[in-house]
Amino acid sequence: MKLWVTPRGDRWLCSECEKIHQAAIAEEGWRPAFEKNDPMLRCSECGQGDVEIFD
Numbered sequence: 001m002k003l004w005v006t007p008r009g010d011r012w013l014c015s016e017c018e019k020i021h022q023a024a025i026a027e028e029g030w031r032p033a034f035e036k037n038d039p040m041l042r043c044s045e046c047g048q049g050d051v052e053i054f055d
Contacts, residue, residue, distance in 0.1 A: 001041045001050045003033040014043040014050050021045075 002018065004011050007028055013021065024030065039051040 001038070001043065002035045004030045005033050006030045011044040012041055013045060014048060016048075017043050017045040 001012050001014055004013055004025070010033065018025070021030075037051055039049055041051075042049055
């Protein structure tokens with residue numbers, strides 16, 4: 001999961017949503033602040049995490 005700095009505020013994006021928003025990332029000049037693998041983090045777009053939690 002990456003934290004992106006955008007003109008409308010910071011957003012966490014999973015790898016799938018990052019692919020979907022590639023055009024906005026390029027056009028608006030989003031920049032990644034950092035990447036973190038934490039099972040508790042959720043994507044700002046889809047609400048899913050990058051890390052799968054097993055019971």
